[in-house]
Amino acid sequence: MRRFAYLSATALLLASTQVFSQSQQELVTGSANTDNVVNYGMNYGQHRYSTLTQINKRNVRNLVPVWSLSLESELGEQAQPMVYEGVIYAANAKFTVAVEAATGKVLWRTPVNFDPASPRVVC
Helix, strand or coil: HHHHHHHHHHHHHHHHHHCCCCCHHHHHHHCCCCCECHHHHHCCCCCCCCCCCCCCCCHHCCCCCCCCCCCCCCCCCCCCCCEEECEEEEEEEEEEEECCCCCCCEEEEEEEECCCCHHHHCC
16 A cells, blocks of 8 residues: 555656746746746745736735635744645645635645654754
8 A cells, every 4th residue: 555655646746747847947047927936936046036016115005915824833834835826835844735825725734744853953
């Protein structure tokens, strides 16, 4: 059974590699497609910059939250969330979670199995 689960997970990973792949140029300079943020910091340089102009200095004060979600970790979050095809993927020391960006609906959540001391050391 374990071997089957391992092979299934490996097949799923290999099948999804094509879906999530970016070109080398996009990884270095950032992708023009801001709908999908699939690498940390928007590019290898981690500039965290978007060319979107819908939010600016004049209208940012009008933003209001439309949903919120507790990720249930007293240790804080581990990394920048990723976004792909309208789904936010986030991880912390306890869970990895997929959330529908438009509604905040949790699509799935799975526990991680870190040694309890490791998040304090790593982060």
